[in-house]
Structures are given as C-alpha cells and as structure tokens.
Amino acid sequence: MIGELQVLSSSYLPQYGTSAGAAIIMSIRSGTDTFHGNLFEFNRNTALNARQFGTADRSKDIENEFGGNAGGPLKAPLMWGGNHRTYFFTNFEDFKVVGALNRQTISIPSVKERKGDFSDWVDPATGNLIPVFDPATLRPNPGFNANQPVGPNNLPYLR
Numbered sequence: 001m002i003g004e005l006q007v008l009s010s011s012y013l014p015q016y017g018t019s020a021g022a023a024i025i026m027s028i029r030s031g032t033d034t035f036h037g038n039l040f041e042f043n044r045n046t047a048l049n050a051r052q053f054g055t056a057d058r059s060k061d062i063e064n065e066f067g068g069n070a071g072g073p074l075k076a077p078l079m080w081g082g083n084h085r086t087y088f089f090t091n092f093e094d095f096k097v098v099g100a101l102n103r104q105t106i107s108i109p110s111v112k113e114r115k116g117d118f119s120d121w122v123d124p125a126t127g128n129l130i131p132v133f134d135p136a137t138l139r140p141n142p143g144f145n146a147n148q149p150v151g152p153n154n155l156p157y158l159r
Helices: none
Strands: 002-008 023-028 036-044 062-073 087-098
Touching: none
Parallel strands: none
Antiparallel strands: 002 023, 036 062, 062 087
16 A cells, blocks of 8 residues: 655654654555555563563563554546546554553642652652652663662752
C-alpha cells in the first residue's frame, strides 16, 4: 500500500518542526484494482521477559498491541461510467495491558516542589519518603543511583 517512503533525520524544512528524532513521510499507492491490507501485532508477555537483577521472580506484565489496515477500489457502477475512481483506506489499532504497573499519568508540582522542597513527597502505598537525588552531583557509579541523595529532600533553591 505504500508508494513512497522518506525518512528525514536532519536538516528539516520548517514544516517538519524543530524537534530531535526523525520525520517519516509516507504516501500510499493509488489507482490499483486490487485490495491490499496488513496485519500487525506486538506482544510482550511475562514468560518472555527476563527477571530484574536481584529479584527471585518476574512481575506480571502482559502487553498486546495489534491492528491492521485495508484499502482498495470502491465499486460504484453508476458513477464515472463504471471506472474505478474512488478508493478507500481504513486503519485499526488497539492496545491492551494486563498486570503492568499503574503509574500516575500527570503530576502538577506544588509550590513547595517548584522551590525544590520535596519533604512531603511520600509513597502512597507505604508512607515512606521518596528519595530525591541532586542532579548536580552526578558521579561515575557502577550502581544504579549515580547522584547523591539530598538530605531531607530539599534541593538548593538557587545554586
């Protein structure tokens, strides 16, 4: 169904924006008398995932993204003398998740948080204080936390 494909990775024209990454431009093939379609599926399953370092089991995570598209001539015998001049194209996508972590999707920082004070930032499940790491103290570390934790969760307001 794709007649032309372009991948732009740098030196964009203004119509493609100024963000990093790539712009993918596709135009579909037209004018054929045959039907075309595609199906796809992306599946992530707990049985296929590796366990986290230092844990005994794998957390349940089942994700399934699937869909398809179809296109072709639309037969209209009373229009245009029976010639194929009308085409259709349709697309469907769906995404299902079972057992993945439920994360808050939006968080608006409070006035205290905007000033660097995270002293009331607690985990709602356990009630424990969530540690805050100072981005200005980045150091090489073979562990996972390469920054120094901040004392009572207060970042310096002005450095």
